[in-house]
Amino acid sequence: MSGPPSADDGLSPAELAQKYGLSVSGARVGLREYINQMWGRRHFIVAFSSAKLTAQYSQAKLGQVWQVATPLLNAAVYFFIFGLLLKSSRGMPNDMYIPFLVTGVFVFTFTQASAMAGVRAISGNLGLVRALHFPRASLPISFSLQQLQQLLFSMIVLVVVLLGFGHYPAFSWLLILPTLALQFVFNTGLSLIMARLGAKTPDLAQLLPFILRTWMYASGVMFPLARTLEHAGASKWISDAMLGNPAAVYMDLMRYALIDDYTAANLPPHVWALALGWAVLFGAGGFVYFWKAEEQYGRG
Numbered sequence: 001m002s003g004p005p006s007a008d009d010g011l012s013p014a015e016l017a018q019k020y021g022l023s024v025s026g027a028r029v030g031l032r033e034y035i036n037q038m039w040g041r042r043h044f045i046v047a048f049s050s051a052k053l054t055a056q057y058s059q060a061k062l063g064q065v066w067q068v069a070t071p072l073l074n075a076a077v078y079f080f081i082f083g084l085l086l087k088s089s090r091g092m093p094n095d096m097y098i099p100f101l102v103t104g105v106f107v108f109t110f111t112q113a114s115a116m117a118g119v120r121a122i123s124g125n126l127g128l129v130r131a132l133h134f135p136r137a138s139l140p141i142s143f144s145l146q147q148l149q150q151l152l153f154s155m156i157v158l159v160v161v162l163l164g165f166g167h168y169p170a171f172s173w174l175l176i177l178p179t180l181a182l183q184f185v186f187n188t189g190l191s192l193i194m195a196r197l198g199a200k201t202p203d204l205a206q207l208l209p210f211i212l213r214t215w216m217y218a219s220g221v222m223f224p225l226a227r228t229l230e231h232a233g234a235s236k237w238i239s240d241a242m243l244g245n246p247a248a249v250y251m252d253l254m255r256y257a258l259i260d261d262y263t264a265a266n267l268p269p270h271v272w273a274l275a276l277g278w279a280v281l282f283g284a285g286g287f288v289y290f291w292k293a294e295e296q297y298g299r300g
Contacts, residue, residue: 028294037135045138049145056146067150068157075105078222088223090231095165096261102161103258104221107251110151111187112212117143118191119198119205122297129298136297137290140195144188148180158258167260175257183250185279189286196290199297219247226266243268246278 029037038045056067079101082088089097121140122129129136155176162168198204219225225248229239242248248268253275255262268274 028291031288031291034135034137034291034294038137038141041134041138044134045142045145048138049142049149052143053146053149067153071106071109071154072102072157074109075102078105082222088228090224090227092224096259099158099162099165099167099259100224100255100262101222102158103255104251106151106154106158107183107254108216108219108221108247109154110147110183111190111247111250112216113147113150114144114187114191115194115212116205116208117147118194119208121191121195122199123202123205126298136195136294137192137287140191140290141188144184144191147187148184151180162258167258170260172257175253179250179253179257179275182275182279185283186246186250189279189282189284192286192290193282196293199293215245215247218242219245219251221247221251224266226268240268244274246274246282249274249278 028034053067079098083094083097083101092100118140121143122136125139129139194204194208219242220228226239226243229242234242243252249271252267253271256264256267
């Protein structure tokens with residue numbers, strides 16, 4: 001004998017869910033609600049970034065010293081190769097070229113490390129993503145904040161280098177604050193973009209170092225980009241594109257703020273508009289781009 005027919009017979013899954021007040025687990029909320037959730041997790045984001053920063057070199061005997069030693073050693077290697085062997089300073093004296101180089105290395109490393117951390121933000125933390133319910137954007141944002149904290153440690157060494165070569169504090173040093181703020185927003189957006197791409201294509205983490213290395217050489221980290229392009233006879237549109245790329249823009253602004261002889265003539269036209277535009281484009285665009293795939297992270 002079969003039982004009486006159920007009142008739910010013939011209803012589709014969507015109709016059953018609506019009837020019993022069920023919702024999709026991990027469904028994407030609206031953008032405004034998502035931003036509110038992010039604000040509610042602000043203490044987690046700060047604590048997580050600080051914990052990752054502390055743990056980064058916990059196994060090394062020198063510990064947190066490597067936070068500043070790594071970019072400083074990179075700058076020393078680049079100075080030996082590009083400054084001494086290849087003479088890429090384009091007539092720039094050492095008391096200007098060395099601060100120029102160290103500033104470029106530190107500033108570009110900030111962006112480079114944010115992108116590399118972002119591409120693994122989801123794929124490298126699947127256990128956390130699958131175990132807990134929280135806005136996934138918290139992870140790439142916390143990694144960008146970690147890199148900002150690391151840069152602030154590096155800035156102590158940069159100040160020592162500047163003082164050692166006769167570049168003393170001036171009112172222009174106040175420009176560090178808006179420059180770092182705009183670069184942080186840009187880096188965060190870049191990290192969010194890389195996080196979504198890396199979650200879908202984990203192999204991107206293997207390809208990204210080559211892309212970033214190319215970007216570094218195209219941004220004038222080790223040499224004055226404008227002089228090099230002029231010496232090479234590059235066309236105007238190529239020069240404008242390379243000088244206006246975000247890494248070059250933020251490096252130029254930082255060098256202008258810190259180095260006495262790095263005047264406004266070394267800056268590309270409308271440099272502050274470029275810096276703001278890149279920050280808004282990547283910051284807002286990267287956040288929306290990441291949010292649109294919120295329900296896909298950790299699946300499969």
